[in-house]
Amino acid sequence: MTELRMPKTFADEMVEHCIHGKPQEACGLLAARDGRVVQVFRMTNASASPVRYSLDPKEQFAVYEKIESEGWELGGVFHSHTHTEAYPSPTDVRMASEDVPYVIVSLAQEPPSIRAFRIVKQNWMDSEGSIEEIAVSIEG
Amino acid sequence: MAVQVRIPTVFRKFTDGNPSVELEPGTIADLVDQLEARYPGMREQLLTSEGQLHRFVNVYVNDEDARYLEKLDTKVADGDTVSLLPSVAGG
């Protein structure tokens, strides 16, 4: 995948969830069909931290069930950076565990910026990997 | 009937892109053995060198977290669904 397509309403919903989460980082999941986002899932940041995020496994499982039952695919994982640019941190690379776009919403400037990356590692437990940017195309 | 195992995106390079595979009933440890036999290299993705589930892998049997069942000894029957979920986190 070289592009993540997202209707503007979903981009807005994602940004709103991130702003609402301040001063802590916010996180969520995106469901997609054929590379186009069809739903935003606002998730709890189980780490409740301004510099870390983690999904609650139970919530995550429920969303994956929903995605499966709807015939969607996991379209991405998103989280906010409250004071840094929309680019994966070393922690983001180390913890990356899904082979889907990682969408980062930076609240460091106005308006917030949205960028997406694929974090490619030999082994998902590796602490280092390469970062490939994926274009985010906001539609409508 | 079989056990359906849902494969997370990060392991689909082992399963030729398939999001789920069908295995024979047994314990979760047996399922890991079956995965390893079919897709060499998968065991070390799921288990530590001590043979325990990796801390960052959550396993659900139907809708129960296997960590609260009998972990690798949890029995899985025909018709059950096993979901492997990687922890999703960052900073």
Ligand SMILES: [Zn+2]
């Ligand atoms: Zn981050």
